Structures are given as structure tokens and as C-alpha cells.
Amino acid sequence: MRIMFVTHDGKESFVKYGLARNKLERVAGTQVARYEREDMCDSPANDSVGWRDPGFIHDGVMLGLKDGKRYYYQVGSDSSGWSTTYTFVSPAKDSSETIAFLFGDMGTATPYSTYARIQEESISTVKWISRDLEAIGDKPSLISHIGDISYARGYSWLWDNFFYQIQPVASKVPYMVCIGNHEYDWPLQPWKPDWSSMVYDKDGGGECGVPYSLRFHMPGNSSEPTGTRAPATRNLYYSFNMGVVHFVYLSTETNFLTGSKQYEFLKNDLESVNRTKTPYVVVQGHRPMYTTSHETRDYLFRERLREHLEPLLVKNNVTLALWAHVHRYERFCPLNNFTCGTLGIEGEKWEAYPVHLVIGMGGQDWQPIWQPLPDHLKDPIFPQPVRSLYRGGEFGYVRLVANRVKLTLSYVGNHDGEVHDAVEIMASGQVLNGIGRAAYKRKKNKHLLS
């Protein structure tokens, strides 16, 4: 289990850990890293308004953990003092159950007014996930935040505020991330093909992925040079097993086209999954392959994603494809090239196409519009096509619970902490309740006729 924390002076610090709160017998050292104002690529990150000293980032790994046990830990040193005692449950390698809480675009809320836009709803998202962590007790789980993480966008102190805010949950379970436009986009980013001039802009506030790369340390060793004095961009694509699920994380901000390093990673990774061990494969990335929101800026991007990566997802029977970036929840039918697969609900042969969802409802309050405009109420300019089964504007997160029989993904809303939508997928790949509106209508008509 990896622990990351920040000190103001970078002095030698440790992680003490053990199986009893008052017996932290084992000790892990930490690596120290930091970044400088000169590493930032644009304003406001590199000007006096945005820059604040980030301190020293410590990174330690607790080794030799027993499977599925509750551990206790403190960080610090005898000379500088120790933190309060935190606790987590270690992963169980052969567990037949997987629990995860997933969302994108959460951000942070400061307890003071600031000219930098903040995300008040992020407070509720963390609150309800805390409730769920309490409820699952001694079962291991993880949190997955798929891009647009702190929304610091060059205002450095918002990163500190973000980590302070997620500490109640991030100190208890692994906090897994992938990169979003608001961690990265900057004018001179090295991979910016012609078709992406509308896609990749200046959304990173000049951070060019540096705080993201150093403040998190995800599995694998994917990296791309920044082309500046800044350290390489890391945590781009990786995968791991947890219980019965194989989780894959992608970067939609760097090259994913056929033949790229990332494409080869995904292809090899998906082809080598042992589906007996992990019957479910969950692929995640920031910018969606499918959305029905008004997002004209990324239209060409989505085409490339479908052209290059969708065949890999379909061919390898990926269970779920989770995306964010659009600040709403949307669930699609099992999809292949805009077409819903057959579900086998009435005994016909079914097709195990990936179920795509957009889960960017973690907290950012800027919303693309789905509804008819107020002065065009009879003219739904963003109608819901049959492939889109549920669209929700409420903030929240999704809860994944999977065992050897089935995977259930539930959409929890922040206003009441209750489930508002769910999809169930069998270990075989069959989707149980992904019927589109047209199919519902057909069934309803049958019922009326009989």
C-alpha cells in the first residue's frame, strides 16, 4: 500500500504501520520530490497569482501486508513529530468480491471565497462515499477519480485544499486517478495533431501535468516527455486486478492512436486478461467515447477514440467503459459503433458489448445542456437517442459491487444518497437490464395487446 503526504521541509520522514493501533512495529522510508515554479508551462501556474510553493511530496510503500487485514499507520518522524493514526484494510489478492466508488470531475471547495471557481458539490460526494466506506466495514475497496481532479488549473493552493478535502477517504482506501484536460492542456503540449486543435486547449492553467505527475504515483511506468524542463508526465495508462475485476486506466490527453505506445499497452493488456480470475474488465478514461451532450468541441476526438480504441474494447469483451468530462451521468446500452447489442432477455443470442457510462457528475457544476432551450420547448435540440438509457443531471458517483456471479453498478445521487439508476452484468458478460426505450415500448405494447 502506497502512502503519499506533504511536508514543508522535506526532512527524512517515515510511515509506521502495524495490525494494532498501539503497535506500529513496521517502518517504511519515503522518497521525496518537489516541483518548481520554472517547471510550470504557462500562466497562471507560473505567475505570482497562481504559484505557491507546493512543499515536499513524500512517497512511501508499506510492504509485507497480510491479505484483507485492517492496518493502522502514522506518517512523520521522531524529530518532526507524527501524524494522527489512520487506518485501512489491505487488499485481498484472491477476493471473490470487488467494491469501488467511481466518478470524474469532482474538484474541491474552499471554506472561503476565491476568484478561482470551486465545486461546492464535491463536499457531498466525499460525504456519501465516507458513509459507504463506513458501511462496508472491514472489506477492501478503492476510489477511482477519472480526470479533472482538483480543478486547481494553475492556482496551486487548490491542490492543497483538494487533498485536505479527500483525506477522510483517501487515507482509508487507494485513490486511483487518470489524467484529464484540467491537469494537462497547455499551448505547447507535445502531442497535438491537426484534428485536435479544437480539442486540446489551455485547460490545465499552465500546470502541464506536473502537479498531477508528482502528487500521485499510480502503477506502471507510462510516461511522456513534456518537451520543457518540467519532469515527464506520468500516471498515463496502467492496469491492475482487484478481486474479480481487471481495472484499466487510459490517458485521453496523450497519443492513443493505433501504433502508439498507449495503443500497444491497451491491446496487450486486454488480450492477456485471465477472465477466469477476473471475469469483469473495466476500462476508464477522461474524455468520453460516447455522450449525447452538446459537446461540439470534442466531436473529432470522439471519432478518433471510436475508430482506434473501440474495436479493441469490443473484440476483448470489455464489460464497462467509464468516461467523464461531461458533468452528468449517462448510461448507454451495450454498444458497438452506435448500435445496441442484443441482450438475450427473451432467450435470443446475446452479444457482450461494452456498456458505456459517463460519470463526470462528481462535483463540477458547469453543465452542458440536454434539455430544449427555454424559448424552444417544442424543439428538443438534444433529444435522447435509443442507445442512451438514462441521463441524470444530479451530482454523485457510481458504486461498483462485483462478485463471481454478477457486477452491479449503481448511480448514487448527492441530494439524498440513494440509488437512482443501476445496471447489472453477469460474469458471462450478459447485460441484464440494458434495454433501450424502444425495446421498453415494444414490451409495453405487447403487454397491452395480450
Ligand SMILES: [Fe+2]
Ligand atoms: Fe474534462
